[in-house]
Amino acid sequence: MDSEKVGNEIRARLAANDLSALDMIWDHYAADLLGYLVSILCSRQDAEDTLQDVFVTIVRKRLSVVNARLLKPYLFRLSRNVALNRIKRNRRIRERDHEASHWLVLNGEGERRDERIQQVEAALARLPEKQRSVVVLKFYQNKTFRDIGDMLGISENTAGSRYRYGMAKIRDLVQEEA
Numbered sequence: 728m729d730s731e732k733v734g735n736e737i738r739a740r741l742a743a744n745d746l747s748a749l750d751m752i753w754d755h756y757a758a759d760l761l762g763y764l765v766s767i768l769c770s771r772q773d774a775e776d777t778l779q780d781v782f783v784t785i786v787r788k789r790l791s792v793v794n795a796r797l798l799k800p801y802l803f804r805l806s807r808n809v810a811l812n813r814i815k816r817n818r819r820i821r822e823r824d825h826e827a828s829h830w831l832v833l834n835g836e837g838e839r840r841d842e843r844i845q846q847v848e849a850a851l852a853r854l855p856e857k858q859r860s861v862v863v864l865k866f867y868q869n870k871t872f873r874d875i876g877d878m879l880g881i882s883e884n885t886a887g888s889r890y891r892y893g894m895a896k897i898r899d900l901v902q903e904e905a
Contacts, residue, residue, distance in 0.1 A: 730877070734798030741789045749782060756799065759868065759878060760806050766863035767810045769852045777813050781806045800880035843901075850900035858893030865890050 733755050740748035760781065764774035784805060785792055795801035851859055860879065864870045865886075870878070875886040 730799060737798060738793045738795070742793045744789075746786075749785065752782070752785065752802070756802055759864075759870075760802060762864060762868040763803060763860055763878065764806055764810055766860040767807060767856055768813070773813065774810075777806070777810050780813070781809050784809055797880070799877055803878045804880060846901045846904050847897060849904075850897040853900060854893050854896055858889045858896065861886050861889040862893040862897070 733751065737748045737751050737755075740751065757778065761774055761778050764777050764781075765771055768774050768777060781802075785802075788805075792798070792801065792805075851862065854862065861875055864875045864878065865872070872883045872886040872890070875881075875890075876883040879886070881889075
């Protein structure tokens, strides 16, 4: 089922107060939303907690979800807003110690975390959120720029630019550390 049909089905179920729509949202969007939230919060645990808050918000604001023109970008915007509210509520500072909790999990990575990975993780944490989100979605979630654009409600070219600027900044930050 294509993305538009899924979105229409979810909206129809929410409009009918059919909570199976939440299962559909989970099945189709939860993994991508979690990856996006990790990139914003730099903490997998906080991202998982925030994802649960997102679903509570979906239930509370289901009429807004029903009226969303495009469901996927709406869910990503909603997730971003919930994450930013969490940051504000907890008065977290972006420069907190990221090395204590390794929030970036690489495919195939076991217990071994070398110094280079820690440098990249620290550099990612220092990127502006918009660049970090695109880099994480592209590099670690294997999303295309088109997919990222659809998720975040930006153009494919904007996603590509944010990725290039983010990667250049990571390269500079890692070289500074070396």
